[in-house]
Amino acid sequence: MPGGLIRPPVATLEDAIREAARARGGGLVVGDPDFGGAGGEISEFRPLAPAPARSTSNLELLSDPMGVDFRPYLVRVLAAVRRNWMAVMPESARLGRRGKVVIQLAINREGRIPKLVIAESSGAEPLDRAAVAAITASDPFPPLPEEFRGQEVRLQFNFRYNMR
Numbered sequence: 001m002p003g004g005l006i007r008p009p010v011a012t013l014e015d016a017i018r019e020a021a022r023a024r025g026g027g028l029v030v031g032d033p034d035f036g037g038a039g040g041e042i043s044e045f046r047p048l049a050p051a052p053a054r055s056t057s058n059l060e061l062l063s064d065p066m067g068v069d070f071r072p073y074l075v076r077v078l079a080a081v082r083r084n085w086m087a088v089m090p091e092s093a094r095l096g097r098r099g100k101v102v103i104q105l106a107i108n109r110e111g112r113i114p115k116l117v118i119a120e121s122s123g124a125e126p127l128d129r130a131a132v133a134a135i136t137a138s139d140p141f142p143p144l145p146e147e148f149r150g151q152e153v154r155l156q157f158n159f160r161y162n163m164r
Contacts, residue, residue, distance in 0.1 A: 028065065030074045031058025031158075055093060055161050057082055062104070062154040068147050074155075077107075077141050081157065085134035090126035093161045099124050101131040101159045108152045111141040122161065131159040 059078040061070050090097070099122030106115045116135060121128050135157065144153060 028061040028070055028074065029058055030071060030078055031056070054164060055089070055159075056163075057085065057157065057159050060156045060158070062156055063150065063152075066149055068145050070145065070148075070153070073142065073145055077138070077155070078157075080138040080141065081134050084137040085130065085159065088130045088133045088137070090130050092124065092126050093130070096162055097124060097127065098162045099127040100161070100163060101128050101157075103131055103135060103157045103159070104154065105135065105157070106152045106154050107141055107144065109144050111139075111143045113139045113141075114152070119156070127159075127161050131157070134159075 057078065059074050059081075061074060093099075100120065101118065101122045102120035104117050104119045105113050108114055113135070116132065118128055118132065122131075144150075
């Protein structure tokens with residue numbers, strides 16, 4: 001093949017998975033077991049306050065993990081945000097109001113949030129405010145993993161109020 005290189009095949013399944021994740025960016029998702037198949041990593045955490053029957057959340061890594069296993073970090077971040085979310089759950093949600101809020105944010109190396117945007121509003125201000133408050137009340141997060149060489153990671157939180 002003139003001027004081109006053929007990459008050797010990857011040696012193990014782990015290498016193949018790592019290479020696939022690196023090629024497409026993040027994609028790692030942690031969250032409640034009943035949130036559309038998004039893992040069950042935080043099922044052992046209990047909310048501080050009574051929760052609506054079907055309010056669930058998950059967190060997706062949008063950035064390239066650069067070969068670093070972010071699952072433990074994401075589980076810690078989601079647990080902190082979920083605790084705060086349950087503490088600020090609006091009365092309208094407790095009474096059955098439905099909605100979904102999608103928030104995208106960046107976390108820098110020190111664990112601070114330099115940017116946060118509502119990517120998808122629920123259409124109900126109390127639900128949107130509670131989702132934002134849950135994240136901002138958790139700031140600062142733990143510092144990013146030491147082995148990660150990037151300056152920040154981009155994450156997406158999905159909050160579902162009374163939805164399946």
